[in-house]
Amino acid sequence: xxxxxxxxxxxxxxxxxxNREGLAGxxxxxFRREYVEVAxxxxxxxxxxQGEICGYIGENGxxxxxxxxxxxxxxxxxxxxxxxxxxVPWRERERFVRHIGVVFGQRSQLWWDxxxxxxxxxxRKVYRVPMxxxxxxxDELVERLQLGDLLNRPVRKxxxxxxxxxxxxxxxxxxxxxxxxxxPTIGLDIVVKTEIREFLIQLNxxxxxxxxxxxxxxxxxxALCSRVIMLDDGRIIYDGGLDELKAxxxxxxxxxxxxxxxxxxxxxxxxxxDLPGARWQAGEDMTxxxxxxxxxxLSDALARVVGSGVDIRxxxxxxxxxDEIVREIYKSGSASGAERLVGTT
Amino acid sequence: xxxxxxxxxxxxxxxxxxxxxxxxxxxxxxxxxYYFFWHAIYGNQEAIRGFTLAQMTTYVAVSWMARAFxxxxxxxxxxxxxxxxxxAIQFVRPYNYLLVKLxxxxxxxxxxxxxxxxxxxxxxxxxFPIELPRDPAVxxxxxxxxxxxxxxxxxxxxxxxxxxxYIENVDGLIRMKRVVVDLFSGLFVPIALFPGWLAVLSExxxxxxxxxxxxxxxxxRSSGDxxxxxxxxxxxxxxxxxxxxxxxxxxxxxRLFVQGG
Numbered sequence: 002x003x004x005x006x007x008x009x010x011x012x013x014x015x016x017x018x019x020n021r022e023g024l025a026g027x028x029x030x031x032f033r034r035e036y037v038e039v040a041x042x043x044x045x046x047x048x049x050x051q052g053e054i055c056g057y058i059g060e061n062g063x064x065x066x067x068x069x070x071x072x073x074x075x076x077x078x079x080x081x082x083x084x085x086x087x088x089v090p091w092r093e094r095e096r097f098v099r100h101i102g103v104v105f106g107q108r109s110q111l112w113w114d115x116x117x118x119x120x121x122x123x124x125r126k127v128y129r130v131p132m133x134x135x136x137x138x139x140d141e142l143v144e145r146l147q148l149g150d151l152l153n154r155p156v157r158k159x160x161x162x163x164x165x166x167x168x169x170x171x172x173x174x175x176x177x178x179x180x181x182x183x184x185p186t187i188g189l190d191i192v193v194k195t196e197i198r199e200f201l202i203q204l205n206x207x208x209x210x211x212x213x214x215x216x217x218x219x220x221x222x223x224a225l226c227s228r229v230i231m232l233d234d235g236r237i238i239y240d241g242g243l244d245e246l247k248a249x250x251x252x253x254x255x256x257x258x259x260x261x262x263x264x265x266x267x268x269x270x271x272x273x274x275d276l277p278g279a280r281w282q283a284g285e286d287m288t289x290x291x292x293x294x295x296x297x298x299l300s301d302a303l304a305r306v307v308g309s310g311v312d313i314r315x316x317x318x319x320x321x322x323x324d325e326i327v328r329e330i331y332k333s334g335s336a337s338g339a340e341r342l343v344g345t346t
Numbered sequence: 347x348x349x350x351x352x353x354x355x356x357x358x359x360x361x362x363x364x365x366x367x368x369x370x371x372x373x374x375x376x377x378x379x380y381y382f383f384w385h386a387i388y389g390n391q392e393a394i395r396g397f398t399l400a401q402m403t404t405y406v407a408v409s410w411m412a413r414a415f416x417x418x419x420x421x422x423x424x425x426x427x428x429x430x431x432x433x434a435i436q437f438v439r440p441y442n443y444l445l446v447k448l449x450x451x452x453x454x455x456x457x458x459x460x461x462x463x464x465x466x467x468x469x470x471x472x473x474f475p476i477e478l479p480r481d482p483a484v485x486x487x488x489x490x491x492x493x494x495x496x497x498x499x500x501x502x503x504x505x506x507x508x509x510x511x512y513i514e515n516v517d518g519l520i521r522m523k524r525v526v527v528d529l530f531s532g533l534f535v536p537i538a539l540f541p542g543w544l545a546v547l548s549e550x551x552x553x554x555x556x557x558x559x560x561x562x563x564x565x566x567r568s569s570g571d572x573x574x575x576x577x578x579x580x581x582x583x584x585x586x587x588x589x590x591x592x593x594x595x596x597x598x599x600x601r602l603f604v605q606g607g
Contacts, residue, residue: 077600091599095442175431
């Protein structure tokens, strides 16, 4: 079975106009423009097998959207090769796009002034979907996403959540085997987010749809993706499972303790002296945090503290969240972190 | 599918009727102004370079009515879509973007032809002394030429609109194109009345094929073989203009840079 998406040494550079400063500069710009070449995507390679849900994350301007747009046939790559569903997207665009669905969270693909159902019908004709298939598919999608009463309203009168559900339907009417989602949950409330995530999981399970999504919401990733590709400054800095990412980058767990009396840091450190890597940090108001590396079992650590007879009022366990991990990776800069990550996977 | 695009655009035009009403007023004022303008110029003269006053009035009225049909804002629409990045959506659909634009323009034109030009012409005929051709063949020929007018004007609009792929702000270009088209197409002044060198220049440009040629046929200035040459010339331009469009489109695809991430 051929992979759904194959990307090799993909690169995209843009010419960006440089505006010179001041009036004199502006006048000079009138006659001779200066351009700067900016590489948005720098020679990236990856392969996504059919039926996978892959998260594509990175900071703003890391090159996520540019990649998606090349995969969807919108942009022509500067160099490198792309194969999606067996096609070279930009070369055979019109035939290729019948096999993919695309949702841009920030852009509507529905016609603004006409009813939702009119948009769907127009899309049916655009994609030449047979009437029977269209009916069956629309019924299924409408029921899943509970759109029944929205269908006759014009798009401009829908809320963002309603619109996004309609966008999903619009992108799936022609039964694509690959779905690209560019920030599909941006600006949505938690209820709609959850609905959309559940819908996507079901879609993937029942129809085997390959899904590639970019997002800033790591809960999307946690709920949906078995695999994450992380991009920074146009390069891939991580490509692998989410659990692996967590395990490798997690700084372990934390136990947050609230004491009933003043306990000195030295005393606490003595308690866990035999646990390798365990570190204490004093907080305000008679609290302290014990950092426990993944290698040490939590019960061991806890037993040392609880068994010591210190007056403990409250205990909280914290795990490093994906959010924190990703923030940490972004902050640590691509270069050093990247080599470490790519080298080990 | 393309027929549905025409239909949808038709419906959208209906949804925004206010634009439509104000358009009627603008056209009526223009025709009226030109009528009195020519009336004053003619004074007691019977004819100027073979144009009688009645012919001139007819020419002005018919040219403006034709403009209602062939005129569209495809250039501005394309420029806007490129600028705000929504052109990206157009590229994930299995159709040809330019062709879609052309058909949308046609939907708009058809709307105006039926709900604007036809009633407008009736009203204008009642107010001003206009001579309509009596030969049905001329009517048929005129309709065919009108279709070419639309095609050529839209092709020029596509070219102008695609300028947005190359320069950041094409508003100036669009405005300039509009003035050039209105002047050189013979909308204000029939090309036959241009001074020698300008008339020669105009004959070598595609613009006269938009308004002057069909109106000349309609008013009976060009007839017989001359009329056939006119429609032939239109056809040649309609085909010729496809070449720069294709070249520009191919280059534009590679240059496309979607704004907003």
